[in-house]
Amino acid sequence: MGKKKLRGIGQDYSEVKINVNIALTPTAKKILHERAVEHSCRSISDLVEKWARGEIA
Structure with a gap:
């Protein structure tokens, strides 16, 4: 069963994610x-987060 989202509490890490906008084709x-x-x-x-943290290559 998945984790319940709570405002202001990180779901997968010890910090809350922020929105970042990028433009892609x-x-x-x-x-x-x-x-x-x-x-x-x-x-x-999630892919970008894991890549940035070195969890995937």
């Missing part, structure tokens, strides 16, 4: 979504 978005599925990530955001 539809092709890049599709590729990132495919990579997220390959790495069993819940979203593109």
Whole structure:
């Protein structure tokens, strides 16, 4: 069963995520979504977070 979201409390890490806007082509978005599925990530955001933390290459 998944974790319940609580405002102001990090769901996966000890800190709360912030919104960051980036512009991508539809092709890049599709590729990132495919990579997220390959790495069993819940979203593109989750993929980027794990990549930035060195959890995936």
